[in-house]
Amino acid sequence: MNTPLSWIKAFVPDLDCTAQQYMDAMTLSGSKVEGYRAFDKNLxxxxxxxxxxxxxxxxxxxxxxxxxxxxxxxxxxxxxxxxxxxxxxxxxxxxxxxxxxxxxxxxxxxxxxxxxxxxxxxxxxxxxxxxxxxxxxxxxxxxxxxxxxxxxxxxxxxxxxxxxxxLGMRDVDFEYEITSNRVDCFSIIGIAREAAATFGCDFILKKPAVTGDGDDIANHFSVEIEAPDLCRRFTARMIRNVKIGPSPKWMQRRLAACGIRPINNLVDITNYVMKEYGQPMHAYDMRTIAGNKIIVRRANDGDEFITLDGQTRKLDHDMLMICDAEKEIGIAGIMGGQNSMIIEDVDTVLFEAACFDGTNVRLSSKRLGMRTDASSVFEKGIDPAGVAEAINRACELVEELGCGEVVGGIIDEHGELPVPKEIPFRPDWINRFIGTDISEADMVRYLEKIELKVDLAASKVIVPTWRQDLEQEADIAEEVARFYGYDNIPTTLPRGEATAGKLSFKLRIEELARKVAQFAGFDQAMTYSFDSPKTFDRLQIPADDPVRKAVEISNPLGEDFSIMRTLPLGGILTSLALNYNHRNIDVKLYELAHIYLPAQVPVTELPDERVQFVLGFYGEGNFFSLKGVVEEFFTQAGLKKKPAYIADAALPFFHPGRKAEIEYDGRKIGYMGELHPTVAESYDIGERAYIAVIDMPVVTELASFDIKYRGVAKYPAVTRDISVMMLKEVTAAQIEGAIEKCGGKLLESYELFDVYEGAQILTGHKSMAYSITFRAKDHTLEDAEVNRIMEKLFKTLSGMGIELRS
Amino acid sequence: MKEKLEKIRQEAIKRISESKDLDALNEIRVAYLGKKGELTEVLKGMRDVAAEDRPKVGQMVNDARAAIEEKMEAAKEEFTRRLTEQRLAAETIDVTLPASKKDMGHPHPNTVALEELQRIFIGMGYEVVEGPEVELDYYNFEALNIPANHPAKDEQDTFYINKEIVLRTQTSPVQVRVMEKQKPPIRIIAPGRVYRSDEVDATHSPCFHQIEGLVIDKGITMADLKGTLALFAKEMFGADTKVKFRPHHFPFTEPSAEMDVTCFKCGGKGCRFCKGEGWIEILGCGMVHPKVLRMSGIDPDVYSGFAFGIGLERIALLKYEIDDMRLLYENDERFLKQF
Structure with missing residues (x-):
């Protein structure tokens, strides 16, 4: 919306301010001025x-x-x-x-x-x-x-x-950002009313006066509304002996200042009224209207219609049409038809001003792919009560400009019209609500400036029909606050019962994950939650894998953004690839990424949104350095037991010999591995890359920040080293299982200090060396006690086919 | 005898003075004070001394021994001191050589801004909560007083899953979810991802972050809203920051406002950064709409409250002077390592 200052002053003659003052004051009273242009700049x-x-x-x-x-x-x-x-x-x-x-x-x-x-x-x-x-x-x-x-x-x-x-250039044009609730402000009159209230000036609006020719349009014409749900009011007036010519300079200047090109007197009048009253108008050549009749009805599905611009439009039953006795002559509220266009030798013109359903106009104009000046006004939902005033203003201008003779009378078809609303007016409540101490008299003054009537006896505000946005006391409070000035409202802090400020437990665990990842040198990444279905192929996910069932967006930006990710890998791999491509070395990234797992597809209920703690890197490090970060996070989160690593889990995107599902206390808690070379290649990552994914809801469920002190050992520890040889397939977990089982209560800790495969031992074998520490809480351990345990351990190990080397 | 002792003593002391290191000193100790040392030999010869002279000779031997030992101790200390000095001198390092650093990872700029904001509101007694990103149409629109067919629901802005389910376009639905579950007093902030159907460019992203704030209690006023957000602005952008509230419109608040802060680059004088205006738009806010309260099961005649919504990326971009929003989702290490 834009308005030249001169046109505002036509309704607020006492307005006296600089352009900057106008911009600042209007913005603070709620009509945000985005900027202005002085036409006399540099002149x-x-x-x-x-x-x-x-x-x-x-x-x-x-x-x-x-x-x-x-x-x-x-x-x-x-x-x-x-x-x-x-x-x-x-x-x-x-x-x-x-x-x-x-x-x-x-x-x-x-x-x-x-x-x-x-x-x-x-x-x-x-x-x-x-x-x-x-x-x-x-x-x-x-x-x-x-x-x-x-x-x-x-x-x-x-x-x-x-x-x-x-030349009419001592003028300034202001550009506004009008919010969607203030339909009335998409007009000069609406803005002028706000300006008068903002600057405390009088607002002068005269009722349009039309002389008419003594005849009555009703003798010549009729209008029938067949779709009253889509057309709340339809008015028409007739002009005879039309003389087309240029409009006067003053009108041309005002239109020009608004950026509207002057065309001829008739077109200029309709544009002028649309700007001034916010009421779109249309003019028909009477010769083209068959049967002296207009019928407002829905279109038939599949009908075609040629609009003013010469384009053929496909219609459907939800579009509203203006028709004569025989044919369609215009798409209601959007554009007239080529078949009823005004041409130079016109003699009699029919003016239309109507109120069409805003939503219907918006949806129709979207389906037609045409948004016109008229449709963009109608779609906001104009006031049906203001329609007749606007058409009368157009006729007044016709008489004033001498471009035709206005036939007396008006056709005005409508259903129930809105009436002024009544809203309770409680100054005390308003002051309590906004935290002020404004007198009743001041409130009344503010409200009356914008033509809200206050009935103090009945404690009511009576709201004019053009203010459809005012419905309840809170709305009245806003009107008071606007003109009192938001800046004059004091600043206080909420009193009352104290509340504990804190992070939710879930967010505390996420904070911890970030801390651990960053300590380990990982930078935090953020990637889109969207994914492409092709990601599953790139990750070598089998066709029937349930992870392919994703929440699909019905109107996505494109295939790459068409589903909500069910795996948190696409984003981190793309980011690693970007870094690799930019020749960054040793890149470590982590992300706290949501995945969205639908219970079923198509989706019928909200999916399970799970935060995944994803760690990914290439360059320095390996599977075990990553495992170290994962376990440090578990320990910090109070998950003190030893996680299990299941090497034979599917995980098709990982190196088949370097991957594991991670279990904690028998529950799946994540997975990790080296990226499969084929997958790495498809993402253009030219180095070995490692990824770990931790399912955060499980961690949050198991995590605890409770700490209990257990005492510092008083008695000395005994340490024994063993070295064992076995087939390569035997895992460290199997040996450690045996140590834990045999060690019992006296086992304090064990540590693997050597693994060897090579020429010194049998092919297909490896040797491992552990240092095992024992300690008793209540006495100094004797050799015999430890020996018994070690013998049991040797026996267990040899039962597993593991040979003791020393 | 006396002469002999004196000679031993002088000889020993001379040798000590001439000795070069701890090893030589040790040899001297053995030669004089050891089991077969000269002084020990003298003591062994005591049996040939007349009984009445023995104490005297003994005293003389002890004196000689003490003198040698004293000298020897002094020499030892000197050698040790010199050794230490030599070692320390040899161990001198070039302290200007580069540090061997443990490179910590860096948080995402969004996180840096969010943590600062959270710290401020947690300090004021707000709990940080969350809500789902894939959200029911009801919570994202209807319960926020955005009825069916409202232009805000247009497909050009909203990603739809189906008729009832959308990707939330704002964090405001968390307000409703909290009010449905929790009795006042309520003080929460709810950060999270939101989605709008915008193509990716330097200033748009189809997925970004907002932080919703909500306070509900008896007697909450618009003055409280102003005071809270003015305090937030000072904490977030500096103690000299001024705020300006402009009337605005949101379907779920009434009265509604937008808050501007004085440009943190020029302090409000006007510069290129704030496009000469001196002010930067930071957030939208307002008093929770009575219809929203009622729909969420809170009696607007008893309680009132305020809500606000802040764009996290907007804060991060402004605060750290990042000129392209795409950088936030590319995750180039050279970008991330600056935060």
């Missing part, structure tokens, strides 16, 4: 001059030398323009003045162009005559301006007067 010392004489330039065929009366004096100006003659009144920029741009109409320089006296081919020139482009505008907005040449004023222009004022 200095420009007056109306009259050309007294024209002589040829002695040394240049294309130049002429003019003597120009600029009011107080006559100056000599040399010009190359050829559209001027003696007696013409033209805009003249004097020596030391400034114009906005060049005559070619190119982009305007920030500081304009300075004009100084000088010599043109030896002849002195004391200024410049201006084309409309040099004044920062175009022929589009000043249709009377010549195609290429100096702008020429009408004969009655006052010599020596301010040319910029005469």
């Amino acid at each position: 200095d010392k420009i007056v109306i001059g009259q050309i007294l004489s024209i002589a040829p330039h002695p040394d240049a065929d294309k130049l002429i030398v003019c003597q120009v009366n600029v009011g107080k004096e006559t100056v000599q100006i040399v010009t190359g323009a050829h559209n001027v003659s003696e007696g013409d009144k033209v805009p003249v920029v004097l020596d030391g003045g400034r114009v906005a741009g060049g005559h070619d109409g190119g982009p305007l320089p920030d500081d304009g162009i300075k004009i100084k006296k000088g010599k043109l081919r030896g002849v002195e020139s004391f200024g410049m005559m201006c084309a409309i482009e040099e004044l920062g505008s175009t022929k589009e907005f000043y249709p009377e301006a010549p195609e290429d040449g100096i702008y020429i004023f009408p004969e009655d222009a006052e010599v020596g007067a301010d040319a910029i004022d005469a």
Whole structure:
């Protein structure tokens, strides 16, 4: 929405402020001004001059030398323009003045162009005559301006007067961001009402007065609404003996200031009223309306219709059409038909102003793929009560401009119209709600400024129909607060019962995960929650794997963003690949990534959203360094038992010999491994990469920050080293299982300190050496006690086919 | 005898003075004081001394021994000191050589901003809670006073799973979920991911983060909203930060406002960063709409409250002067390591 200041002042004559003051004050009272443009920017010392004489330039065929009366004096100006003659009144920029741009109409320089006296081919020139482009505008907005040449004023222009004022350029255009609830502010009148209230000025709006010709339109025409759910009101008036021509300058100037091109008096009137009242209008050539009748009804599915712009449109039953007795003549609220277009020789015109259902217009215009000025107004949901006023204003302008004879009477078909709403008015409550101490009188003053009537006896506010957004006391409180000034509301802090500030337990565990990962050198990544179904193929997931069942987005941005990830791998691998591609070395990333697991597809209920702690790296490190980070996290989270690593889990995206599912206390808690070379290749990661994924909900469930001190050992420990040899397939977990089983209560700890495979031992075998520590809580261990345990251990190990080396 | 002892003593002391290291000193100890040492030999010869002279000779031997030992101890100390000095001199390092560092990982800029924000609100008694990202239409729209057919529900903004399920477009549905479950007083913030159907570019992302705030209690006023957010702004952006509240519209708050803060680059004078305005828009807020309270089972005649929503990426981009939103989701290490 934009408004020129001059048009606002037409309703608020006392408004007196700078553009910046207007912008700031309107923004603070709720009509956010995004910016403004002064039309007279860089236009200095420009007056109306009259050309007294024209002589040829002695040394240049294309130049002429003019003597120009600029009011107080006559100056000599040399010009190359050829559209001027003696007696013409033209805009003249004097020596030391400034114009906005060049005559070619190119982009305007920030500081304009300075004009100084000088010599043109030896002849002195004391200024410049201006084309409309040099004044920062175009022929589009000043249709009377010549195609290429100096702008020429009408004969009655006052010599020596301010040319910029005469052109209506002493004006500022403001651009607003109007919120969707304030439909009334998509009009000059709505903004003017806000401006009057903001600056405490009077708002003057006259009811349009139409004389009419004494006849009644009802004698000639009728309107029938067959779809009252989609058309709440339809008004029509008729104009006879229409004389098409240009509209007056003042109207052209106002439209131009709004960025609307003047076309002719009839079109300009409908545009003018749409801008002023926020009511879209349409004009039909009566000759094209069959049966002197308009019927408002739904379209038939599959019908085709050619709109004003010559395009053929496909219709459906949910679109509302304006029809005559025989055919469709317009898509309601969106665009008229080519078949009822006004042409120059029009004699009788039918004006339409109606109120169509906003949602229907919005959805129809979306299905048609056409958003017009009218549809963008209707879709906001205009006030049905204001329709007749707008059509009357159009007729008033027709009479004022003398472009036709308005037939008396109005056709006004409507169902129930909105009536002013009543909302309780409790000044005490308002003060309590916003935390202020505003007097009742001040509140009443604020409300009445925006034409809300206050009935103090009944403690009620009566809301005019154009304020559909005001429904309850909180809304009235906002109106009071706006005009009291949000900035004047005091600042306090909530009192009352204290509450504990804290992270949820889940977030504490996530914080811990971040701490551990960062301590281990991993940087935090964030990747999109979307995924491509192709990721499953890249990760070598079998076709029937349930992990392929994902939440699908019905209107995705593209295939790559079409499902919600069920595996947290695509993002981290893509990020590792990006780093690899950027030649970053030793890159370690982690992410706390949500996955979304639907109970079934298609989705019927909310999916299970699970946070996955994903660690991924390439470069320095290996499977075991990653395992160390995982176990450190478990320990920090209070998961003190030893996790189990199941090497034969599926995990198709990992190296078949370097992967494991991680179990804790018999529960699946994650998985880790070296990336399968084929997968690494498909992501263009040219090094071994390792990934670990921890299922955070399980960790959160098992985690605990409870600590109990267990005492420091008082008695000495006994340490024994063993070295064993076995087939390569035997795992450390099997040996450690035996140590734990045989060690019993006296086992304090054990540590693997050597693994060897190679020439020194049998092929297919390996040797491992452990240091085992025993300690009793209540006495010094005797050799015999430890020996008994060790013998039991040797026996168990040899039962497993494990040979003792020393 | 006396002369002999004196000679031994002088000889020993001379040798000690001439000795070069601890080994030589040890040899001297053995030669004089050892089991077969010269002084020991003298003591052994005591049996030939007349009984009445023995104490005197004994005294003389002891004196000689003490003198040698004293000298020897002094020499030993000197040698040890010199050795230490030599060792320390040899061990001198170039302290300007580079540190051998344990490289800690870095948090994501979103996390840095979020943690700072959480710290502020936790300090004010807010609990940090969460809600689902794949959300029911009811919570994302209807319960927030955004009825069916509202333009905000347009497909061009919202990702739909089906008619009832959407990717939440805001963290505001968490407000409703909390109010349904919890009795006032409520003070929460709810950070999380939200989704809008925007193509990826320098200023847009189809997936970003918001932080929702909600306070519900008896007697909560708009002044409380202003005070809370002004305090937050000072903590987050610096003690000199000023705030400005502009009326705005959100379906789920009434009155509603947008909050601007003075530009943290120029302090409000106007610069390129704030496009000359001196102010930067930071968040939307308002008093919780009575309809929303009622739908969530809270009686608006008894309780009132305020809510606010902050775009996390917006804060991160502004605060750390990041000029392209895509950097936040690319995870280039050279970017991440700066936070």
